[in-house]
Amino acid sequence: MFFLLERARAGRLTLLVPVILVQLLFANSEGLWPIGVGLTWSYGLDAAFAEWRYGQRAEWRRLAPWAAAMAAVALVNLLQPYGWRGFTFPFVLLTEVLHPGTAHKNVIGEFAPVHANSSLLRMALPFLILAPVALASVFFRGKQPRPFLALLGLLLAGLGVSAVRNIGVGGVVLGGILMVQLPGWWARGAGRIERWTRAAGLAAVALAAVFSLLALTAPTRWWDSTYRKPGLGVYEKDFPAASVGLLKEIGYRGGIINPEWMGGYLIWSGWPEWKVLADSRMEVGGEQAILYCFKVYNSMDAMTAVAVTFDANAAVMSLRPPYTEVFRQMLSDRRWVLVQVDRGGGVFLRRDSGWDREIERLEIKDPLGYEFE
Numbered sequence: 001m002f003f004l005l006e007r008a009r010a011g012r013l014t015l016l017v018p019v020i021l022v023q024l025l026f027a028n029s030e031g032l033w034p035i036g037v038g039l040t041w042s043y044g045l046d047a048a049f050a051e052w053r054y055g056q057r058a059e060w061r062r063l064a065p066w067a068a069a070m071a072a073v074a075l076v077n078l079l080q081p082y083g084w085r086g087f088t089f090p091f092v093l094l095t096e097v098l099h100p101g102t103a104h105k106n107v108i109g110e111f112a113p114v115h116a117n118s119s120l121l122r123m124a125l126p127f128l129i130l131a132p133v134a135l136a137s138v139f140f141r142g143k144q145p146r147p148f149l150a151l152l153g154l155l156l157a158g159l160g161v162s163a164v165r166n167i168g169v170g171g172v173v174l175g176g177i178l179m180v181q182l183p184g185w186w187a188r189g190a191g192r193i194e195r196w197t198r199a200a201g202l203a204a205v206a207l208a209a210v211f212s213l214l215a216l217t218a219p220t221r222w223w224d225s226t227y228r229k230p231g232l233g234v235y236e237k238d239f240p241a242a243s244v245g246l247l248k249e250i251g252y253r254g255g256i257i258n259p260e261w262m263g264g265y266l267i268w269s270g271w272p273e274w275k276v277l278a279d280s281r282m283e284v285g286g287e288q289a290i291l292y293c294f295k296v297y298n299s300m301d302a303m304t305a306v307a308v309t310f311d312a313n314a315a316v317m318s319l320r321p322p323y324t325e326v327f328r329q330m331l332s333d334r335r336w337v338l339v340q341v342d343r344g345g346g347v348f349l350r351r352d353s354g355w356d357r358e359i360e361r362l363e364i365k366d367p368l369g370y371e372f373e
Helices: 002-009 013-027 034-054 060-078 083-098 103-107 118-123 125-139 147-162 164-188 193-217 241-249 260-270 282-298 300-309 324-331 356-362
Strands: 254-257 274-276 314-318 336-342 345-350
Touching (some): 013 034, 034 147, 118 164, 125 164, 241 314, 241 336, 282 300, 324 336, 324 345, 345 356
Parallel strands (some): 254 314
Antiparallel strands (some): 314 345, 336 345
């Protein structure tokens, strides 16, 4: 989108048409699609600012393509499966993420601000360096400053600081802002813009190829102590593969009560036969969805009531904190029976739910005899 908008700014206004198509794709694939709108509007408003400030006769008719593109880029976001709800979702989520007292901030780690602890601050250090450099490149552009692009960068810098999940997309946009400013700086210097641009492009392609090969041939994620398995696919050590295997063995169909972190894996393994209580996209359901799951996890009566209501006759429960206590409560509740267990967690089936034969065959009689880590 940066490439298209820069070319349009240079005079090739027909490239505003593919900008609209890119935004349509953005709206149907990413909840942060308002960034595309903000980017297009910042370019359009900067074009209007330049016409007002530097245009010899202020011919506003030249801005008509920009005005049309800005309107289209905003309206095209309604063309997604969720209609008005999908259109308003990013803004509803924004209010919940920014408020310091919401469950999002207190439960979901990626919504924490960068200053929440020292490890997050270290992780955000490259972003904290990039943001002021990118903003400075816009403010000190020279004869033709771009105030609205600078404003967009400032907003994204603020979003990145307020929640670590925004650092990635904020860094991409701020990096793009910096790149579109650099040619002007280089042109005023050594006059080698074309050679520098070509070299930077080749370096980016080479680095992408190197990191792709590393991801396929070596465990590159050593810094977070996960030691991800080389190659493609799912590293089953990190997910309840044994629990999934048992549910498939007995031909289970229906709802599953589960911690949110394994929800995506369960969907991937058993959809559409399996319906999960929660997955890592908790923000999609909003604040109420998170509070609802808290209620289920903290009360066996609430959990069983949900199981009856939604035909969730199986529970895949983890022994990872904070779910260890939930696991132990289920062990002592006569309404649930443990039928599979390993060091990571296990599977419970609900009594009197049509799975009595499997319970009789698989019940672990002395679950408290296991040493859980």
